[in-house]
Amino acid sequence: MNIRNIVNLFVLLFLIWLMLTGTLEPVSIAVGLLLAAGLSIAFGKNSMVFGKLRFTPKMFYYTFLYLVVFGWELIKSNFKVALLVINPKLPINPGIIKVKTKLKSPMGRMILANSVTLTPGTLTIDIIGDTFYIHWIDVKTLDPEEAGREIIGKFEKYLEVIYG
Amino acid sequence: MVDKILIAAGILMILGIFLSLYRFIKGPDVSNRVISFDVMTVISVSVIALIAHFAGRIIYLDVALVYALLSFVSVVVIARYIERGL
């Protein structure tokens, strides 16, 4: 468990180093390996980043699908809010509603909350227990179930598979 | 051709900074000012990247990265301060 965390963190840090320096010179790679090893040994024990994530092909496939769905939602809802902003009448209909999530793992909940925040039109304000409080710029329904399907349903089904 | 389009993009970004500066000056309270500060720094990151293009120096991108990092930390600190004091 511990060793796995350290190795994951090492790979991540070394990839970031390669992207930052952008060279393949032996000296730079050696320094990067040393730094990544030192940092991952020092901080790997308490690292929550990968949690109980299992690296299976199915997980990678669903991560890819999630990124595609998320990118599409991001662009679609950005256009919606941009049209709202240039509309002279400013037809907004805001409200703070609550939505329950099925996700159990903290990391999955965090990613879900951040995805909801990043798509314009919805903004996570607080999480208490398994309830998300979401500011919605154009409230269509006050019922938590229906609002849940409308806002987080698209993301939830992928995250459920990825984080189990 | 490419540079002309990029100059137009730069002008739009600067206009965006001025719009959020208006909110920064007028904003009724501290939370509104923090939000417009956040927007200004996000815009500044892409302005710095544009400057890096016109100067032809990749090293300026590091400035943008550090700028984004510092602005994130400062916004988080101010938000915590608003919520319950330091």
Next chain:
Amino acid sequence: MEGIKIAGAIITLVGAIFIFLGGLGLVRMPDLFNRIQAGTKASTLGTILSLIGLAMVNEGWIWKLLIIIVFVLITNPVSSNMIARAAHHRGEKLTGQTLTDMLEEETDNSKEMEDEL
């Protein structure tokens, strides 16, 4: 080669338009939460698009720009979420058009329960 560069410049221009609309939203929206919605989100997508466009214009910049893009994508929702929570905690006024505030009801209930205890 020239075609890719022009496409990249146009993507940067689209990003700049989103950034401008974000600034406009910041000025026009009636209360803090709507300002966060219109301002931060639009400018985040604008920044990502303009950085992608620059990566297409200058070959060899893609990795460093990718780091900035991922960083902005991770940090931006966190900071806007924290400001929203802090402002709500502080009792930020909502605009008159607001339909419902379920978080306010929830915190009121928990305060009453604390009083009873």
